[in-house]
Amino acid sequence: MAVEEQEIRSGTVEELAETVSDAEKREAVHAVRSAGDALFTWDYGRSRDALSKLYEKAKTSMWNVSADIDWDIDVDPWKIARDPNNPLNTTMALDRAGTPFEKLSEDEWFDLGAAQQAWVLSQFMHGEQGALICTAKIVEQVPWIDAKYYAATQVMDEARHVEVYSKYLSEKLAHEFPINVHLRALLDDVVSDSRWDMTYLGMQIMIEGLALAAFGFQYQTSPDPLLKQITRYVMADEARHVAFGVMSLKEAYQDLDAAGVRERQEFCYEAAVKMRDRFLGQEVWEWAGLPVQECTRVMLDAPMQREFRKMLFSKIVPNLKKLGLLDAGDGWLRQKFGELGVLEYEDWEDTGAEYERMQLEQQAAG
Numbered sequence: 001m002a003v004e005e006q007e008i009r010s011g012t013v014e015e016l017a018e019t020v021s022d023a024e025k026r027e028a029v030h031a032v033r034s035a036g037d038a039l040f041t042w043d044y045g046r047s048r049d050a051l052s053k054l055y056e057k058a059k060t061s062m063w064n065v066s067a068d069i070d071w072d073i074d075v076d077p078w079k080i081a082r083d084p085n086n087p088l089n090t091t092m093a094l095d096r097a098g099t100p101f102e103k104l105s106e107d108e109w110f111d112l113g114a115a116q117q118a119w120v121l122s123q124f125m126h127g128e129q130g131a132l133i134c135t136a137k138i139v140e141q142v143p144w145i146d147a148k149y150y151a152a153t154q155v156m157d158e159a160r161h162v163e164v165y166s167k168y169l170s171e172k173l174a175h176e177f178p179i180n181v182h183l184r185a186l187l188d189d190v191v192s193d194s195r196w197d198m199t200y201l202g203m204q205i206m207i208e209g210l211a212l213a214a215f216g217f218q219y220q221t222s223p224d225p226l227l228k229q230i231t232r233y234v235m236a237d238e239a240r241h242v243a244f245g246v247m248s249l250k251e252a253y254q255d256l257d258a259a260g261v262r263e264r265q266e267f268c269y270e271a272a273v274k275m276r277d278r279f280l281g282q283e284v285w286e287w288a289g290l291p292v293q294e295c296t297r298v299m300l301d302a303p304m305q306r307e308f309r310k311m312l313f314s315k316i317v318p319n320l321k322k323l324g325l326l327d328a329g330d331g332w333l334r335q336k337f338g339e340l341g342v343l344e345y346e347d348w349e350d351t352g353a354e355y356e357r358m359q360l361e362q363q364a365a366g
Helices: 022-026 049-059 077-081 106-141 145-173 181-192 196-221 225-252 258-276 282-287 292-301 303-311 316-323 332-340 351-365
Strands: none
Touching: 049 145, 049 225, 077 106, 106 145, 106 181, 106 196, 106 282, 145 225, 181 196, 181 258, 196 225, 196 258, 196 316, 225 316, 258 316, 258 332, 282 292, 292 303
16 A cells, blocks of 8 residues: 655754754864674684675775876866756755845855855765774674674775765865764764664665765766766775675574564664755855755755655665565554655665676676
């Protein structure tokens, strides 16, 4: 039976418009208390063939930010901001009439678009540092040697992703934004949970799954050849990371009881709503001196923005279906995702299949 889409938000407009405080912006370090046992395993047998193959692929897929990216490519952020096909300028399709943007000159409007590009990439960078920390936790806490081996390669991948976005922001855009409050709250939740499978679920499936959808959209439509090059490298890594999460959690969740399943379904739903509400550019409006609450309301209600935020779940939903969480128990998560309007993606290609296809395409091209 079809589920009717509903208007669901993770907070009021006032709460969604919140940004980090001035004091927090001045802090160089953000501490999160994390618990959990560090697990040694004395079983060094290689019993998980799929993880072993992924580990072997990871070892031969390392790339170097300094040597493999063509940093000589010129980037003009203001010219790119004026490109109607630029996916990072999420304000481009807005109807400005009757909004706080109406009084902006064309130059001010496109300056805002350039800032929007820097904001999106800044959030990618902050999210990649979250992935770096979470994957280091997985190395400590996962009980299987095959998973420890692979997770160790992902730690290096995530460090490289933080490095490449930091370098692009500082050298090409000369503008970096602080972490969005909603993204930080989600990262805090994932890092602070003591259970290794929740780290997997929050980072490998939810956050990285959403990022993979955003990267795919960016790769297809970005007018910036340097950013396309960076995104292609990052996408290949991220597809492998999400596939790793699906492989590991399918095994871990085989014997999970009903209460444990429901807890994880509720976590996925809450994380989904939080992530959807983070793509509203709150820090950009604050930087530009615009009324943040009014701008946040415009972004929430704009039809194209609503569809873009749904599209970000095109990787998450099929992966959760493959894990069995979408329909487990009484189908609670299916009902909730139906209310969010994202069930249209349930039969899209899951990341394991996507990664295999990407490898075949790469081999054919090579």
